[in-house]
Amino acid sequence: xxxxxxxxxxxxxxxxxxxxxxxxxxxxxxxxxxxxxxxxxxxxxxxxxxxxxxxxxxxxxxxxxxxxxxxxxxxxxxxxxxxxxxxxxxxxxxxxxxxxxxxxxxxxxxxxxxxx
Amino acid sequence: xxxxxxxxxxxxxxxxxxxxxxxxxxxxxxxxxxxxxxxxxxxxxxxxxxxxxxxxxxxxxxxxxxxxxxxxxxxxxxxxxxxxxxxxxxxxxxxxxxxxxxxxxxxxxx
Numbered sequence: 001x002x003x004x005x006x007x008x009x010x011x012x013x014x015x016x017x018x019x020x021x022x023x024x025x026x027x028x029x030x031x032x033x034x035x036x037x038x039x040x041x042x043x044x045x046x047x048x049x050x051x052x053x054x055x056x057x058x059x060x061x062x063x064x065x066x067x068x069x070x071x072x073x074x075x076x077x078x079x080x081x082x083x084x085x086x087x088x089x090x091x092x093x094x095x096x097x098x099x100x101x102x103x104x105x106x107x108x109x110x111x112x113x114x115x116x
Numbered sequence: 117x118x119x120x121x122x123x124x125x126x127x128x129x130x131x132x133x134x135x136x137x138x139x140x141x142x143x144x145x146x147x148x149x150x151x152x153x154x155x156x157x158x159x160x161x162x163x164x165x166x167x168x169x170x171x172x173x174x175x176x177x178x179x180x181x182x183x184x185x186x187x188x189x190x191x192x193x194x195x196x197x198x199x200x201x202x203x204x205x206x207x208x209x210x211x212x213x214x215x216x217x218x219x220x221x222x223x224x225x226x
Contacts, residue, residue: 031212033212033214035216040218041218042203042216042217042218042219043160043203043216043217044216045213045214045215045216048212048213048214050212056212056213058213058214059213059215090159090160092159092160102148102150102165102207102208102212104150104162104165105152105160105162105214106162107159107160107161108159109158109159110158110159
């Protein structure tokens with residue numbers, strides 16, 4: 001089944017403890033992206049990647065890191081989480097990237113992160 | 117980055133058509149208009165997209181103004197399962213930064 005998976009689905013952590021949220025897609029998509037969703041603010045893009053080893057900042061990249069060493073994986077890294085990073089996080093992927101017809105994005109189920 | 121403007125919320129009666137508007141007055145010639153929706157407790161899902169011409173698929177229709185500065189998502193016969201937040205976004209094939217905005221929360225009345 002074609003899908004985007006995220007792990008963990010729920011995470012409670014403490015300020016300053018490094019964490020990684022994994023994202024994986026099995027559709028051979030070039031484009032992958034991370035979003036955060038907060039009440040009243042809608043979906044905001046954190047980082048995106050147009051292909052392996054190519055990443056770029058979205059609207060709210062501060063406090064986050066990403067890597068794209070393989071096409072299928074796009075982990076989100078919080079080196080030193082803070083309470084203002086408490087949010088619902090979504091990973092997404094789509095087939096094409098810059099220069100082509102922007103295809104539909106497929107979203108993962110979300111990761112609810114609480115930073116105490 | 118080109119942005120969109122949508123009403124915060126709308127209501128519609130079940131089994132009636134719904135027209136969800138979106139303004140994108142700064143749209144560029146290479147921007148595609150995409151619509152997504154997010155059902156409660158789920159991730160967003162793709163609905164439809166278009167460039168210049170009106171588009172139809174099994175979920176909805178997309179009507180694009182001639183000057184492309186606005187568009188309308190049409191749900192032909194709303195059901196309770198269509199209650200969701202609907203997002204209108206612009207995607208440029210050259211710049212893959214995406215701005216979602218807050219969307220329109222659609223309420224369906226039985």
